[in-house]
Amino acid sequence: MNKTPIYFVPGLAAGPEIFEHLELSPEKYELHFLKWKKPLALEESITNYAMRMTEDIKEKNPVLIGVSFGGIMVQEMSKFIDAKKVIIISSVKTNTELPKKFKMAKFTKAYKLFPTTIISNFVDFTKYFIGKSLKKRAKIYKKYLSVRSKSYINWSISAVLNWQQEKPIKNVVHIHGTKDKIFPIKNINNIIEVKGGTHIMILTKAKKISKIIDETLTC
Template sequence: MEKTPIYFVPGLAAGPEIFENLELDLEKYSLHYLKWIKPLALEEDIDNYACRMSDEIKEKNPVLVGVSFGGIMVQEMAKFVNPRKVIIISSVKNENELPKRFKFAKFTKVYKFFPTVVVENFEEYARYFLGKSLKKKAALYKKYLSVRSKKYLKWSIYNIIKWKQLNPLDNIVHIHGTKDNVFPFKNVKNAIEIKGGTHIMILTKAKKITKIIDEVLTC
């Protein structure tokens, strides 16, 4: 049986380790974990970055899976690799699903101060930007943050805030938690709901997410 290739893109500043709790059948799927690459410059547009990320994809018509900012990235990568399916987790499908505080950050340009806080004190960053209820789980997530380059962080936060996409992709599947404080569930449309799932449910609800991914790809 020919295996379905799946390429995973982690969340902002995270490494492939965030996917370690998923238990997809290795007889059905070939799993590939992409790492964030260095931006060529702070001004590099997301299209060009996504094109460079896509160079790592060798199979035709793969499945792309992205978490949070990785979900935005796989949607951009879809322009270059013609995926059979795009699956986003704890992410957004268009700019209208972004919360008001992101729009505020865009208007005030306060996002310029976020990267230093992330690098120097992640717990404070989580409290301010991710929401107070995630503060206790910040320590859990922190160990998965392997990308600490200030240049990358500035670039990625800028591109989340500034992301422009009006219409969702045709072949997209959106998995979202009802307790997500980064991208609130109330702003999201046409998503597969995971009750009680937070923004880091890729770590805490991995069994449910595994089942959904398998069902989506085998139906």
């Protein structure tokens, strides 16, 4: 039995660790986890970046799966390779699905004032997290938000806000949580709903998402 190759792209500033709770049959699927590359420059287009990401794909006709910004990236990557299926999780299919606050940030250029130093030096800041709940959250952030390069963070924020996709690409499956506060479901159409799913449901509802992925690829 030939295994279906799947390439995963994590969310903004996240590493492949965010996919560790997925339960996909190793007899059916061959899993590959891509890492973020260093942008060539702040002005590098998302199109050029996506083309460079596809250089790490060795199999033909793979499945591409991306979370959040990774969902945007796999859609861009699919423009350079023949993908069997594109699955996005907690993401958007077009720039019209971005919330108003994102559009306002783009219009006012306020995103350029975002304190990226806080993320790039996140490990240093977590020592100030007080209380059991905050310390637990800090531990999670340190583990999963592992990409802290300031140049990458600046580039990726700009890439999200300036994404030019106006119409959904073909062959895309969109899995989205009903309680996603980053990309509110009210702005989004044509999805597979995950009840109670938040923006980090790849961690909290991995079993449900695994089932949806498997059903999508075997139907």
